[in-house]
Amino acid sequence: MTDHFSTTASDARELIAFRIGEQEFCVDIMAVREIRGWTPATPLPRTPGYMKGVINLRGAVLPIIDLGVRFGLTTSEPTARHVIMVAHIGGRMVGLLVDAVSDIIQLKDEEIQPTPDVASDHVKSFVKGIFALDGRMLSLIELDRIVPEIEAEAA
């Protein structure tokens, strides 16, 4: 979904950077529809732990995925300071619960480095690559990987 974007004049893609715990991640800005504050979700029965439930997004029922839990990081109970990124993934709208959105950054494709081998397979399955920015390390998330697995696990 990001390929067409890399063909722009600057040959750079825009990313939204966000934080979960101490770690920083980013996703393609084109996939993100809006960013809103956390509102308590209605839990769904018999769903994986990272499914926080569903919320009302202007009349639509929006499932919320706790990205921290999804990535296997430790997270705390969401508070009003947490943020939901509403993303468009594979024809569906999904809310991604993160600690905070920090920045919009521009990145050229060649700056992306492959995920080092030290990362676990679980993490590697979501991370497309990593890159450095002002001494920080950001992981570029592959959003497509997040939803299909829900179906596989629950179906």
Add this chain to the structure above:
Amino acid sequence: MSETDPFEAIKVVFFQECDELLGDLEAGLLAMESGRTDSETVNAVFRAVHSVKGGAGAFGLDALVRFAHVFETLMDEIRAGRKPCDDLTVKTLLRASDVLADHIAAARGQADPVDEARSAALVAELEALTHGDEGAVLSEPVADDIAAIEIDLGADEFGFKPVAFNFAALDAPVETAEPELQAWRITLRPHGRMYANANETGLLLRELARLGETAVALDLSALPDLNALAAEEGCLTWTVELTTAAPEADIRDVFDFVETDCDLEIVRASDEASASEDAAAPESEPESEPEFDIAALLARAQAEVVAEAPVAPVEAVLPQLTAEIAPAPAPVEVSTPPAVQAAAAPVPAKAPAAVTIRVDLDRVDRLINVVGELVIQQAMLAQRVTESGLARSSGVSVGLEDLELLTREIQDSVMAIRAQPVKSVFQRMPRLVREVAEMTGKKVRLVTSGEDTEVDKTVVERLAEPMTHMLRNAIDHGLETPEERLAAGKAAEGVVRLAALHRSGRIVIEISDDGAGINRERVRGIAISRGLIAEDAVLTDDEIDNLIFLPGFSTAETVTDVSGRGVGMDVVRRSIQSLGGRISIASNPGKGSTFTLSLPLTLAVLDGMVVTAAEQTLVAPLTAIVESLTPRAEDIHHVGGHDAVIRFRDAFVPLIDVAMAMGFRTTPTVSATGVAVVVENEAGQRAALLFDAIQGQRQVVIKSLETNYQQVEGVAAATILGDGRVALILDVDALTANARRQASRPELKLAS
């Protein structure tokens, strides 16, 4: 590709219209069948067939045109009163309308090409009816390749076999039956409307001239003085003496599109008086020079009109000329003083045009969604205002109340847009009845009522299947054969009634037959032999009747083509229940049975009981709820240690702690503190659901979970409550089934 697209788009519209026309056709024919043979009904049928033919011709759908033409010809004969509109004719027409529908479906690419033999047989029948009494088969220009010959006039209604039919070079020999020249007098007085619809008298006259020798006389006697002249009105009358070999139908064809917009009289001149033919000759000026100087004649005509306004039958004017002066006295106006123009006030438009528009369903759905959100938002706002502690008399609160009323009205109006009369489903049924009747050899009359009862489109679409099943059952199992009926002292023809009505916010559909009723002994015997009930079970009549809804029950002794595959009534019941409806049966031995369906008016909203379980708000569909009760500790028992059951009216039903079942709580609550709601699932099994509290009954807007996520076990759908939060609608079936057979995963039913 892109070139053909606009054409295809028009074609799609044509087929959409065809659906409507077929509906009109069927409705008209059924009215005729019930004895309403007034000209309005017959004309409506004629117009429907004619419009189909016209459209089909434009798209080059030859097979359809050919069939429609034969159909139309017969209708035209009936319309003109030359053919009786008897039972046989109407029955044939009805079957012809079925074939016409098949032709349309085939042209649309939705069905296989129509069985040639079947189509041809009907064509032959129609032609027999059309030409039967005249003996001689008149040639039909359009039906040139359909040469129907040797039609057995004595053949009975169903005895028709495909007759000898030649598509090849039969045209010449048969049609040389020396066409006889006949004189016709056609009187045409166009109304202003005809010109407004862009028709021209001149063109009509030219068409007539093509049929044979014409003599045209223009009558200006109705032309008022200039100062009284209404420019848009037609004041001229043409009298055409036509000598032609063409049949009257061809002459009428010329006036096809203007018939309603003019006074038209076509009489056989030779019939009324032979003298008229003689008289016609000297009066006429049958000249037709192609190099005719229109401008000169126009000037002459104008001079004539202006100079001597009201005049007795003026010299015959040529068709070509009339073409020019036809757009009424428009040229006259050139020399009219402004005052006259002012006097010529616009003619008040007669008969307002059709007041419907076609709208993409997507747009309506989007509107409904947005309005649904508006309703929720309004409820949220109201709740916030209440919470803020503003006085009820404050401006904000008063304004909010008005807003609430408006919102409700908008919602009702929007739902009304999508509401459709059940007619569209009912209209499919007569054909089904005819086919089933023919297959089973029974005589059936279908009586429908309440076709205009409106219900949401989503419901209408899903009504057809269960209704089809039930009608088939009513005819196949309900009605007796004609012999049996006569023996029982009933009319040979069975009556199946199909009625729709609104009752307390739901739509009720009743399907009743006057057959033998349910044979309870046999039903009981079958149920026992299939192991559905115990041999010594004591059942009331009502309970026995309801056995037919059990899965795998089929009373038909032989599996017929029509019904009796053993998937009958339980399938009907399940599809009705998946719509949130209920089905019941009342049977009277010897008198017949009545099936009653009760359905919600829409699938977009649902009546639900809002309940709380472990601080979560849930909605239980009201249709599933039997009763709610406060459980007493002594009523609750445990089977085998932990499976709780509750005593409910002398029976023990499983008690399901919903909060536990949904995983909201891991430790069981003290049962006696909550509220138990007894529900009945689709299989008729009961269970008690234990909640913490009941909040109340409410109508909720159904939101699908699948749009952005997927099905969740135990959850039918979601909704949004007044506080803006999502509440889950319970899938009662899955919950109870899960409690009954915990190992296997139940099939989930989703209401959206």
